[in-house]
Amino acid sequence: MVYIRRARRAKTAAQIDLDLPGLSDAKRRPLIEEQLREQTAREAEVSAARQDETRPQQARRDEARAADREQAKRERTAAAAADTARQTLACEDCGLEQTAGRCEACSYRRRTEALIAKAGMVVATWSADLTDQNVVATQRPGTPTDALDLSNRLSGV
Numbered sequence: 001m002v003y004i005r006r007a008r009r010a011k012t013a014a015q016i017d018l019d020l021p022g023l024s025d026a027k028r029r030p031l032i033e034e035q036l037r038e039q040t041a042r043e044a045e046v047s048a049a050r051q052d053e054t055r056p057q058q059a060r061r062d063e064a065r066a067a068d069r070e071q072a073k074r075e076r077t078a079a080a081a082a083d084t085a086r087q088t089l090a091c092e093d094c095g096l097e098q099t100a101g102r103c104e105a106c107s108y109r110r111r112t113e114a115l116i117a118k119a120g121m122v123v124a125t126w127s128a129d130l131t132d133q134n135v136v137a138t139q140r141p142g143t144p145t146d147a148l149d150l151s152n153r154l155s156g157v
């Protein structure tokens with residue numbers, strides 16, 4: 001900021017030297033000070049006017065931000081309530097209470113069944129004679145239970 005003031009003072013002094021050449025230093029110095037003061041006052045006015053212009057915009061932005069925060073808070077509260085309600089649900093497979101719809105054991109059992117079904121589909125694809133149209137029609141991986149049955153047959157279960 002000091003270099004800006006110095007640059008401004010030098011520019012003002014140069015302009016005064018240009019406008020009023022041969023002015024004595026005693027008359028020149030107060031003139032420079034006066035012009036610098038006026039310049040500072042004008043800048044302060046412009047700055048204040050700019051702030052007055054932007055104040056309503058800032059207020060609207062603050063309001064919008066506050067509304068967004070309120071909305072986010074309501075959504076978090078609703079999500080927490082929904083999560084709490086979901087936690088109270090019984091397991092839909094075995095009926096165990098407070099399991100959010102599925103207990104751990106049933107989750108693992110279902111995942112295991114799904115993996116076995118996928119493995120069965122892979123086995124069915126490998127073992128099929130893909131040159132025989134009848135085989136392709138019947139061996140095509142179908143529903144997971146078909147694949148599970150096939151997998152069980154192949155593994156001797």
Ligand SMILES: [Zn+2]
Nearest residue numbers: 091094103106
């Ligand atoms: Zn269960």
